[in-house]
Amino acid sequence: MYVVSIDADKCEGCGECIDACPAGILGMVDGKAEVTGAETDCMGCETCVVTCPNEACTLQEL
Template sequence: MVVKEFGGKDIVIRIDHDKCTGCGECVKNCPADVYELVDEKSVAKRVEDCVECCICVSVCPVNAIEHSSC
């Protein structure tokens, strides 16, 4: 299992790259532009900008994202 962990300002975001399909829903729906697609996988590039709304978790169709605030 390949799980990438990203942290900042007491927030931890884990993305399971085995599950991630690169659909981009997290990128499209995040109001703080935290996510980017890199090599067709989601990456939390700007965790420090996260507003803890948890939209990323709810829109991921394969449940690849875990967020410490959700």
């Protein structure tokens, strides 16, 4: 299982990670990206990590 985290201090709300996430678990809340879907649906593909220009997304395998 994988868990994606988004650092709100680094996130500038560009939406790149949201558009790129194939699992569709990321969404915009108050101008920042957040995990809005089921965390267990994360596929661990690291697409959000790679596409984020501010290195706000991190992925951890549990």
